[in-house]
Amino acid sequence: MNDTICAIATSQGVGAIAIIRVSGEDSIKIVNKIFKGKDLEKVQSHTINYGHIIDNDKIIDEVLVSVMKAPKTYTTEDTVEINTHGGISPTNRVLELLLENGCRLAEPGEFTKRAFLNGRIDLLEAEAVMDMINSKTETQRQMASNQLNGKVSNLINDLRSDMAQIISNINVNIDYPEYDDVDIMTNEILLPKINNLKTKIEKILQESKNGKIIKEGINTSIIGRPNVGKSSLLNALLNEDKAIVTDIAGTTRDIVEGQINLNGILLNIIDTAGIRKTDDKIEAIGVEKSFQMINKSDLILLMLNANEKLTKDIEDIIDKIKDKKFLIIINKIDLENKLDRSKINIPNNKIVELSILEDKGIDNLKNKIIDMFNIAEIETKDPTYLNNTRSISILKNCLNSIKEVEKGINNNLPIDMIELDIKNIWEELGKINGTYYEEELLDEMFSRFCLGK
């Protein structure tokens, strides 16, 4: 019932080569039909074969074809990879030929889905593959690799095995009530164990913030009145780092328009259009618009003009960002100072003075950001973090449940109920690496995978 699927596995566009992957029972047979060279059905597994892709004797491309037979392949099915000369048109023609000869175009993430369903990789590993492909920094790549190696799974499994011990002890007490051979798990003994679990989960969650930063970057917005120099700052940051400026949808679902690689961590500058537009038009930045951006951001850079008096709307905004991570940037220090700084009731270390025009203070700004997010520390550590929103939200629920258990113990709830709660958490945790079955989980997972691997 597993039909043969194919897709272009490398990113679309101009590259030296493109790889088309074919997986499924008939993959070797189908590729053989359009291949001129050795008989692929007779070659050994895990060999690379030189030849041509042909369409009724007409040569389409000169290719190298890797033949990998089940089960030692990514999907555990027979898999063929065709290395073509890049270029959109010949690559697409090869893909079309495969489709004409009995392949089906793979759905988004279908290769990885098959690898997971065939037991080749677990859920966290499947997610890691997607992360690996999408990684843009070395830290991201390494974190994905740790996840792929099962290190993150181990974190979860350790928690689960701690819990399993508690659960089984309680169960033995219940099922063998007459035996005092086994220690009776009383609430007094249980409480420190639960505390310990809570601490462990809290630590993982705390560290997962780093993971999220590595994986998703820091969503940063630059706000301020017109003409304070927002777009100049943006350009200064972007140019210096030769950052990627594209129209890709970021993982936050917001439009990330500029990405700056700051010691391996990405600063996602969101809504640059907004920055540019308000700069172009001579009109005050809408406070409401600023508030929207504040809510979306992990970091807010509020720009002020040293040459301008503080206005009421900016005071409101300062008030609003106090609870978030922010820096106040005072630009144009090369001009006459008209800003009454005593009115800005903010600690000095949150204020950066600079002059974009004179290229002063930009490094200072970057260092401040690095300090704020412990980026230096993140980079040197072995990045074994839980980093995807799904896992983190499950773990947060588990933390809340653990707190409930704690409350229950303090309220002297019968051990029976306590055990039910712990068992529940144990099952929930299993969902993180897919050791506990839930159908919706799979549906949700696989809808997120992108085309290709």
Added chain:
Amino acid sequence: MKNKYEIIVVGGGHAGCEAAHAAAKKGHKTLLVTSNIKNIADMPCNPHIGGSAKGIVVREIDALGGIMGKVADKTHLQIKMLNYAKGPAVRSLRAQGDKIAYPKEMLRVLNSLENLTIKEAMVEDLIVEDNTVKGIILENGEKIESKAVILTTGTYLKADILVGDTRTRQGPHGEKPSNFLSDKLKEYGFRIIRLKTGTPQRIERSSIDFSKTKIEPGDDKLLTFSFDLEPSYKIEDQIPCHLTYTTEETHKIIRANLSKSSMYGALDDIKGVGPRYCPSIEDKVVRFADKKRHQLFLEPESRYYDDIYLQGFSTSMPHDIQEKMVHSLPGLEHAKILRYGYAIEYDAIYPTQLKNTLETKVLTNLYTAGQINGTSGYEEAACQGLMAGINASLKLEKKEPFILKRNDAYIGVLIDDLITKGIRDPYRLLTSRAEFRLLLRSDNADLRLREYGYKVGLIDDNQIKKLHKKEQEIKELTSYLDSKKLKITPEIKEQFEKNNFSLPTFTMSLFQLLKRPEITMNFLSSLIDIPYNEDIKELVEVNIKYEGYIVKAYKEVEKMLKLEKKHIPKDIDYDKIINIASEARQKLKEVRPETIAQAIRISGVNPSDISILSVYLKKEYNKND
């Protein structure tokens, strides 16, 4: 018509008694064949009935119209509620049975059934035509015809008693085993497995110095398994058990003589797998070497004779070593061993060959129940016997089968586990096997199951009226607690303060107060008169106090039932589903689950296999959504 019955039950143990009773009570001409009438409802091993989870099963049997609970209530030596403080869902009754009075009362009940005939004989084959069973063939060649046969042969299939280096072909008490039936079953296509269990020594009461042991009395509250009987014993007439421990000396003796135990090398042809949950004393000493001592219970077997059962000391050591071992125990220095411990090996059929009605997949109209299905325990056997008896009858009546789901009863958990997961060792029920144990409580077994028993025909009008009255009272009491506000009088204030409970800051209903963890129904009853009996109060208290948990459990049940509705077509060809792991494929082919929910529970079938199966069903059958 002499040699013709509707239903034949083979075996007179706890499964056989319930099966025969259910079939006969439902009006079917029934024959119970046993090798020895003296052994009807025999308790060849421990003398107690009930225990954690098992006690709830006895209540369930009673709720459905079975007889184990009533017979136990009328004959026990003591009874207690286990796990009282551990929570409402795990409370369970355990009674110390009487090995003389219990079988005697059971025989009386069976003899009073119009449609039941009891016959002493050995069964060695079945009459089989077109893979359908048509009756039994006795040792002497005599044939008895029937429309259905229920096998409840216990440990008697090729039973071997093992003591030290000797293997003797015999059943418990030196009874004659059935030598050929399991071979015949194999010929018919059954997969036969070999299991093992063991039993400890019986000690003469007068030779024990009880002053060196700890007394374990029954509860000082009157209790019954049955929902129909009033307690018929006096609290002070209960006979206590006693507790003693193994010593370093005991362990030394065991270790020094280990090679003489049948299980540790004295016999080299042991094939049976023993129960993990009930290890021999040799196992305990070897596997838990760091334990300085192990608990042993001295349990009286009967009011009518002096044997004391040495619970926890099951062994297959030779007799002389057993003497030394027993004499190393505090209080048993001069003990007289009346019967020695032994291990017993026997044949059973692998239970995934059964349908959820306990009819076999191999032979139509053949049912099996009890140890033959790989379970251990009187209660586990009895409930299977009851279900087999009911379902065999229903099939003759051309009615829908009676299936208990995992959320209905422990009985449902047990049967589903057996037919879905199979077994590795003799299966014992545990509370941890029941994912919905909060719903499967001792206090609500009648509320869960009596209506079913009524529908099936084992519960009469009076019993069902009593149930409806109880349901009514539960409703009344709940709304009473909801409407009744507690006025804080000086006396009541004093009561709160005395108990260190914080005083309500506003006028609360009794219902609201009960939600507080520290406030119990007992406490409220001490403040105002709540005119309902203890059972009703306890039930309502549990419902109110643990409402959140109960609601959650029902949600889980709903999830499971949704998956139970995803039927897997009977004709599915698992070989056609390409990507299923080979272990899963083999298990699925063997069990042939009826629903996706059942498939999930099969061990060795992983989530990924389930996904592939679901996708296949959607594609191939479309409608199975």
